[in-house]
Amino acid sequence: MKSELVLTGIIFLLLFIKIGKGMKNESLLSLIQLLLLLNFIFSFFLNKEGNLFGDMFYTTPLIAFQKSILNLGVYLISLLCSDWLKKTQHLPEFFLLMLSALLGMFLMISSGNLLIFYLSLELATIPVAAMANFDLEKKRSSEGAMKMILSSAFSSGILLFGISLIYGSTGSISLPAISQLLNGSPLQILAFVFVFTAFAFKLSIVPFHLWTADVYEGSPIAVTSFLSVISKGAVAFIFITVLYKVFTPMLEIWYWMLVILAIATMVIGNLFALRQQNIKRFLAFSSIAQVGFILVGISNADYLGIASVVYFILIYVFSNLAAFGVAAVIAEKTGKENIDDYKGLYKTNPFLTWVMALALFSLAGIPPTAGFFGKLFLLTAGGARADYWFILVAALNMIISLYYYLRVVRAMFMDKNENPVEPVKTSPVVKMALIICGGAIVLVGLLSWIFEYIKTLQY
Amino acid sequence: MCWLYCSFIYGNRTEDKIVLMNLLLLIGAPLLTAVAVLLSRNKQQVKWISLAGSAVQLGLAFMLLFAFRQERAAGNNAQMLFEQNYKLFESLNINFHFGVDGISVAMILLTSFVVIAGVLVSWNVEKMTKEFYFLLLLLGLGAYGFFISLDLFILFFFLEISVIPKYLLIGIWGSGKKEYSANKLALMLMGGSALILVGMLGLYFTSGYSFDIMTLSKTNIPAATQNLLFPLLFIGFGVFTALFPLHTWVPDGHSSAPTAGSMFLAGISMKLGGYGCLRVATYLLPEGAKEYANIIIVLSAIAILYGAFATMMQKDLKYINAYSSVSHVGFSLLGIGMLTQTAITGALMQMVSHGVMTALFFAVIGMVYDRTHTRMVANMGGLMKVMPFIATVFFIVGLCSLGLPGFSGFVAEMTVFMGSWQNDDAFHRIATIAAAMSIVVTAVYILRATGKVMMGPIETEEHLKLGDAKWNEKLAAIILVAGIVAIGIAPGWLNDLLKPAAEEIMNRIAGK
Numbered sequence: 026m027k028s029e030l031v032l033t034g035i036i037f038l039l040l041f042i043k044i045g046k047g048m049k050n051e052s053l054l055s056l057i058q059l060l061l062l063l064n065f066i067f068s069f070f071l072n073k074e075g076n077l078f079g080d081m082f083y084t085t086p087l088i089a090f091q092k093s094i095l096n097l098g099v100y101l102i103s104l105l106c107s108d109w110l111k112k113t114q115h116l117p118e119f120f121l122l123m124l125s126a127l128l129g130m131f132l133m134i135s136s137g138n139l140l141i142f143y144l145s146l147e148l149a150t151i152p153v154a155a156m157a158n159f160d161l162e163k164k165r166s167s168e169g170a171m172k173m174i175l176s177s178a179f180s181s182g183i184l185l186f187g188i189s190l191i192y193g194s195t196g197s198i199s200l201p202a203i204s205q206l207l208n209g210s211p212l213q214i215l216a217f218v219f220v221f222t223a224f225a226f227k228l229s230i231v232p233f234h235l236w237t238a239d240v241y242e243g244s245p246i247a248v249t250s251f252l253s254v255i256s257k258g259a260v261a262f263i264f265i266t267v268l269y270k271v272f273t274p275m276l277e278i279w280y281w282m283l284v285i286l287a288i289a290t291m292v293i294g295n296l297f298a299l300r301q302q303n304i305k306r307f308l309a310f311s312s313i314a315q316v317g318f319i320l321v322g323i324s325n326a327d328y329l330g331i332a333s334v335v336y337f338i339l340i341y342v343f344s345n346l347a348a349f350g351v352a353a354v355i356a357e358k359t360g361k362e363n364i365d366d367y368k369g370l371y372k373t374n375p376f377l378t379w380v381m382a383l384a385l386f387s388l389a390g391i392p393p394t395a396g397f398f399g400k401l402f403l404l405t406a407g408g409a410r411a412d413y414w415f416i417l418v419a420a421l422n423m424i425i426s427l428y429y430y431l432r433v434v435r436a437m438f439m440d441k442n443e444n445p446v447e448p449v450k451t452s453p454v455v456k457m458a459l460i461i462c463g464g465a466i467v468l469v470g471l472l473s474w475i476f477e478y479i480k481t482l483q484y
Numbered sequence: 485m486c487w488l489y490c491s492f493i494y495g496n497r498t499e500d501k502i503v504l505m506n507l508l509l510l511i512g513a514p515l516l517t518a519v520a521v522l523l524s525r526n527k528q529q530v531k532w533i534s535l536a537g538s539a540v541q542l543g544l545a546f547m548l549l550f551a552f553r554q555e556r557a558a559g560n561n562a563q564m565l566f567e568q569n570y571k572l573f574e575s576l577n578i579n580f581h582f583g584v585d586g587i588s589v590a591m592i593l594l595t596s597f598v599v600i601a602g603v604l605v606s607w608n609v610e611k612m613t614k615e616f617y618f619l620l621l622l623l624g625l626g627a628y629g630f631f632i633s634l635d636l637f638i639l640f641f642f643l644e645i646s647v648i649p650k651y652l653l654i655g656i657w658g659s660g661k662k663e664y665s666a667n668k669l670a671l672m673l674m675g676g677s678a679l680i681l682v683g684m685l686g687l688y689f690t691s692g693y694s695f696d697i698m699t700l701s702k703t704n705i706p707a708a709t710q711n712l713l714f715p716l717l718f719i720g721f722g723v724f725t726a727l728f729p730l731h732t733w734v735p736d737g738h739s740s741a742p743t744a745g746s747m748f749l750a751g752i753s754m755k756l757g758g759y760g761c762l763r764v765a766t767y768l769l770p771e772g773a774k775e776y777a778n779i780i781i782v783l784s785a786i787a788i789l790y791g792a793f794a795t796m797m798q799k800d801l802k803y804i805n806a807y808s809s810v811s812h813v814g815f816s817l818l819g820i821g822m823l824t825q826t827a828i829t830g831a832l833m834q835m836v837s838h839g840v841m842t843a844l845f846f847a848v849i850g851m852v853y854d855r856t857h858t859r860m861v862a863n864m865g866g867l868m869k870v871m872p873f874i875a876t877v878f879f880i881v882g883l884c885s886l887g888l889p890g891f892s893g894f895v896a897e898m899t900v901f902m903g904s905w906q907n908d909d910a911f912h913r914i915a916t917i918a919a920a921m922s923i924v925v926t927a928v929y930i931l932r933a934t935g936k937v938m939m940g941p942i943e944t945e946e947h948l949k950l951g952d953a954k955w956n957e958k959l960a961a962i963i964l965v966a967g968i969v970a971i972g973i974a975p976g977w978l979n980d981l982l983k984p985a986a987e988e989i990m991n992r993i994a995g996k
Contacts, residue, residue: 391647393641421675424674435663476575477573480575
């Protein structure tokens, strides 16, 4: 419970600062960054095992590690988007909302009870919808937030219906107990489909992905990074736990659901990403395709599945945040969000170009970046059931994704531009964060002990 | 880095005797050179560091050759020498398992020759010199790592490392329709890699979770699985080797690339595929190889003939060499498909010989293009009068390409034909004859192109003012010509390297 308490402490501190005499944005931002760093470091030393509230809340070493990954992501976001954050008018509120959402995600990952799970899922969603509207003067932002809150509300309704059906047919809302009580009756399968749908919505699995592109495009980049990395990561973690530990008797059913949805997600995500011009929409569809890959890893119903997904999300945090970070710097300093504006970027901003290129190579899965190892382990996990045609489709999708990632690389390195982005001065904090992400992309794959460590964590 | 250093000192070797050669040097040297290039401050430093680094790699390759021969002469008949095994991902059974046999040694020697020649030929690259040399050295690193890997995962890792450097080299420093060619190359090679990946995972799961080539070669894989996995692996590697009909990336890719890029692509990259076809697909899945051998023979024979005839139609020197590469590499695949020891030895010889030869051909075409700024045969003539050194090298490489005795092409192609003829049924013999007929076609296009460009009247006034080769180009050409002649006049040393390795592979194929 300690990580949640630390977060709550930070939230209250921010509240008091806001209510009290307030601080200037720069100093407040530095304070927040320091607090988030301490939070991240602290999360490695907390209790690793335990139950509370009569099994409604529990922690295992794997869950603690997952929370550390999310903490790291939030810390990097606060570093990378400092330019935009310094200029925004409601800085304490932004972090209040973000940390509340993070708190909701922590509770969601640690939930042992369907009602706590639902409650924390709502806590994780609603503040983000408010965050999506943070560019108050832009209509797109409001449109995105509206779409998000409406679709979230709808999917939460479906989730609640599924939960009530599970309770009705099993008589329990405690997650460990439910797996004993499932008997595969049609009512339970219906309930499972509803619960699965809610997860599919939050993870942007095709065909529940239609909210993603508009919300990502409308929100400020800090919120988009949060949504695409932290929110997806947290939901992926709880998704695996629910599938592996609660719905284990229904393995044959959800295995085939995952296979079909994974193929649909990868293919549709890739095909739509090919046509995008706006960098935020582009990265939105690319993250939909990445989720398809994560589903390939989840389809391995065994330990390798969890380890490979957690490892991949760690790497995905670094790669996606690096890409969004570069986009954030350029969008903030020059207002340009179109891929055509990135042409000729190498001549004016070589550092940003290399970081973006590394991030895109990692997302595409090219060695020696960490994304290669991540994707390969996901495919290894997915192949464990010997459905080789499935792995073949996934591997062929890597080709399509390479094509659109290379489009951006080509624009930056090879194409000529009459008015390229002018040389942008990145602040030291942002530069440090980009270097951390870039370095992690290159090194995390080769440092094999990280994956080995994840594999040993008990779940 | 500390881990690498400790491995030099203490080692984690599987045998106890003194290892004369540490294979990690072959990865360390190019990596250090590449990092040093990144850190250097001006163009001169970049060039000289790259040259020093590639000279070191050449030295290491020769050291490896001599150490290998010494070990064999001392009676060490283990299949792989200088083996080293370090755990990487223990839970998935992925290890840094390195080792060489004769084939790998020959390939490493080839790589070092082509890399140093490439570095020399690119001496006058002005645009983004640092990045150019960095990417070129990365390509070399990928090739060295590939040839010494005995673990499929690490092999795949090194194979994939070179995709992005190739893409960037063609796209930024290339000529002609470079973005299109770079895209086509990257996507088709990635497609090949996707097939290899699936085949590799199939091997991993059916063999009880092992990626290790040596372990897999002793595992009994059921024939049905072999027939499923073999096409995946062979076609996957075949894309790299221009297996018909997946060769379409070759003409555009090789022609649009900068000179050193084309040298590397045609000289080494295509051999990665051939090596993979042999070591991974054929060696590990012998039943699958026997099942599909006839299809391989048909496809390679088509590649040989089609490549040759298509070359005759080309008007651009680089396209001539690119299609000619498709044709010549077909000989290697034909040799592999024939599945006799001599044919496989010939296929390997052809890989080495063609590697050096095509690198030299692209180098010399690059030299001509740098001066005349045209690659069209029709626009050039009589250049022998103004650039005698380049012309001489041009003649040498042309004659090697059409198989003149005394040069390596003859030795390799003869061995392939002799090995193929050993199969005495009609199908194999017809395929052999068809392949042999391509030599005539080769002679036509080589003599025509060489004659028009080098001899006869000079086409344009400006060509009279052109200069001959500079020191770097002369050195590169001499190194590569030495390679061709060494194989052509005294092929015994190459045969000694390749034959035992081919014998091991044949034993596996026959023994099942």
